[in-house]
Amino acid sequence: MMKNILRALNAENTENQRKIVSFGDSSLVEAPGGRIWTFASIAFLLLLWILSGTFGWVNPLFWPPIGDVWHQLNVIASEGYRNATLLEHIGISVYRVLMGFLLGCMVGIPLGFALALSKVMNRIFDPIVEFFRPMPPLALIPLVILWLGIGESAKIFLLFLAALWIMALATRSGALSTNIAKVYAAYTLNANKRQILFRIILPNALPEIFTGMRVSMGVCWGTVVAAELVAAESGIGMMIMVASKFLSTDIVVLGVILISLVAYAIDIFMRIMEVRLIPWRGKSS
Amino acid sequence: MLEVKDLSMVYQTPKKEEVSALLNVSFTLEKGEFLTILGPSGCGKTTLLNIIAGFLQPTQGEAVFDGESVSGPSPQRGMVFQQGALFEWMSVEKNVSFGPRMADRPKPDAEISENTRYWLDTVGLSGFGGKPVYELSGGMQQRVALARCLANDPGLILMDEPLGALDALTREKMQGLLLKLWNETGKTIILITHSVEEALILGERLFVMAPRPGRIEKEYRLPFAEQGVADDSRKIKAQSDFVQIREEVIGMIWSMEEEIMGRQEEG
Numbered sequence: 001m002m003k004n005i006l007r008a009l010n011a012e013n014t015e016n017q018r019k020i021v022s023f024g025d026s027s028l029v030e031a032p033g034g035r036i037w038t039f040a041s042i043a044f045l046l047l048l049w050i051l052s053g054t055f056g057w058v059n060p061l062f063w064p065p066i067g068d069v070w071h072q073l074n075v076i077a078s079e080g081y082r083n084a085t086l087l088e089h090i091g092i093s094v095y096r097v098l099m100g101f102l103l104g105c106m107v108g109i110p111l112g113f114a115l116a117l118s119k120v121m122n123r124i125f126d127p128i129v130e131f132f133r134p135m136p137p138l139a140l141i142p143l144v145i146l147w148l149g150i151g152e153s154a155k156i157f158l159l160f161l162a163a164l165w166i167m168a169l170a171t172r173s174g175a176l177s178t179n180i181a182k183v184y185a186a187y188t189l190n191a192n193k194r195q196i197l198f199r200i201i202l203p204n205a206l207p208e209i210f211t212g213m214r215v216s217m218g219v220c221w222g223t224v225v226a227a228e229l230v231a232a233e234s235g236i237g238m239m240i241m242v243a244s245k246f247l248s249t250d251i252v253v254l255g256v257i258l259i260s261l262v263a264y265a266i267d268i269f270m271r272i273m274e275v276r277l278i279p280w281r282g283k284s285s
Numbered sequence: 286m287l288e289v290k291d292l293s294m295v296y297q298t299p300k301k302e303e304v305s306a307l308l309n310v311s312f313t314l315e316k317g318e319f320l321t322i323l324g325p326s327g328c329g330k331t332t333l334l335n336i337i338a339g340f341l342q343p344t345q346g347e348a349v350f351d352g353e354s355v356s357g358p359s360p361q362r363g364m365v366f367q368q369g370a371l372f373e374w375m376s377v378e379k380n381v382s383f384g385p386r387m388a389d390r391p392k393p394d395a396e397i398s399e400n401t402r403y404w405l406d407t408v409g410l411s412g413f414g415g416k417p418v419y420e421l422s423g424g425m426q427q428r429v430a431l432a433r434c435l436a437n438d439p440g441l442i443l444m445d446e447p448l449g450a451l452d453a454l455t456r457e458k459m460q461g462l463l464l465k466l467w468n469e470t471g472k473t474i475i476l477i478t479h480s481v482e483e484a485l486i487l488g489e490r491l492f493v494m495a496p497r498p499g500r501i502e503k504e505y506r507l508p509f510a511e512q513g514v515a516d517d518s519r520k521i522k523a524q525s526d527f528v529q530i531r532e533e534v535i536g537m538i539w540s541m542e543e544e545i546m547g548r549q550e551e552g
């Protein structure tokens with residue numbers, strides 16, 4: 001039985017099994033199957049963690065034993081932390097990330113198209129985008145707190161900024177990559193400007209917009225934790241910050257792992273959506 | 286009818302150099318004529334086609350199609366590109382029906398899908414309508430491009446090396462298909478190619494263009510397209526009159542290419 005499970009985990013489609021040249025063929029790397037290596041690597045890391053705790057290889061202050069973290073998870077999951085349940089902490093962080101991300105998309109994507117499609121818009125917005133883009137949102141925290149206080153809107157605004165520039169640039173790059181022959185062809189096939197935008201340029205830019213979404217989602221997670229570290233009554237970042245003040249490394253590590261898991265789950269969701277929504281990705285003829 | 290009147294085109298490079306891509310090109314093409322254009326690389330063939338299509342504004346002269354001066358792209362002048370102009374986010378069917386669907390006053394859906402099916406059948410792609418275009422071979426993709434152009438019913442079809450990316454055998458089949466479609470639809474066609482045989486087989490008229498400045502060096506009137514509608518193209522290609530013109534044209538293009546190379550070595 002074990003053998004069958006292993007075989008199923010390692011299964012590849014037959015087309016790929018027949019390939020002789022494998023090094024450099026990306027379709028082989030991305031093909032289904034080979035999950036056994038994923039499980040092996042996770043198992044190895046967990047084992048290392050368990051052993052290092054059991055044999056006291058590292059000072060628990062620097063890295064707690066797995067049992068401590070598990071214990072904290074149970075405690076916090078049942079009793080909550082600082083006047084909020086664990087789910088509330090996770091929920092508020094997710095809420096902030098999603099709000100900032102969505103607002104960033106709603107402004108960034110049209111801005112990216114404007115940058116790519118209109119010379120005047122390009123000349124107006126290009127310096128603005130290029131000026132703000134390299135600025136880490138965290139450096140703006142003091143200003144944003146002055147403007148918007150320490151409430152939700154300040155944090156969401158920071159996340160919005162984090163997503164905005166990435167989305168604008170990804171969209172611009174995607175729109176600019178449109179093969180002019182496709183645009184010409186569409187014009188000779190009755191299309192007007194609006195149809196060219198929505199039926200040619202937009203679908204052409206979608207793969208890069210999606211990449212931008214995944215990148216900005218990652219950046220938003222980094223930013224939300226940092227923003228919550230500075231000023232928040234709730235959220236995973238706040239949990240990490242308070243715990244670190246009390247040297248409760250186990251809670252810090254728990255928080256880090258929870259964030260990674262949630263962010264990873266969202267990324268997997270986005271990858272699935274990507275395959276569903278843009279099957280033509282990378283297939284331009 | 287297409288009238289090209291004294292067209293000249295000078296490109297400005299970013300370094301402010303001027304490239305004379307076309308100089309005083311004039312010709313008239315009657316409705317239903319099949320014109321092929323040959324010439325060494327860089328002699329302005331694509332430029333000429335892009336001006337007729339309405340993508341580029343000439344620096345001098347104008348193109349007039351059916352009495353109207355060309356001032357922009359129009360569904361009356363369809364284009365088949367060398368490759369890469371299919372919309373890969375649409376199925377074969379959606380590509381072919383794109384023109385009719387984008388019309389200002391689109392026909393009823395049933396009529397559009399009937400028309401789409403007709404053209405897919407005609408180019409030999411019945412049953413492929415639901416496929417994504419990237420799952421088709423290069424030759425099939427070019428047939429989709431052709432069907433998409435024809436489904437929009439343009440009066441003039443412009444083709445810039447439409448078969449350039451295909452293997453020899455597929456290419457020959459496609460040439461047969463082009464002749465058949467030309468004969469059946471009576472469309473006016475301009476086709477650019479680098480293959481001398483293709484130009485001779487397909488064109489009722491042939492322009493051989495010369496570079497720097499781009500101009501029409503020689504014009505031929507050819508019997509082979511008419512003949513090819515009924516006859517086997519392999520037979521025509523073996524005929525002595527075909528071979529003779531072929532060698533003449535090849536010689537002409539060769540000497541032009543050599544002149545270009547020589548100039549580059551000097552310069």
Ligand SMILES: Nc1ncnc2c1ncn2[C@@H]1O[C@H](COP(=O)(O)OP(=O)(O)OP(=O)(O)O)[C@@H](O)[C@H]1O
Pocket residue numbers: 296297298304305306324325326327328329330331332333499
């Ligand atoms: N956008 C441009 N800017 C400057 N020069 C250009 C531009 N487009 C074309 N040219 C020049 O104009 C001349 C004609 O170009 P064109 O593309 O029309 O040639 P062609 O006959 O289609 O060549 P090929 O057979 O290689 O496709 C060439 O010398 C080319 O370098």
Ligand SMILES: [Mg+2]
Pocket residue numbers: 330331332445
């Ligand atoms: Mg060309």
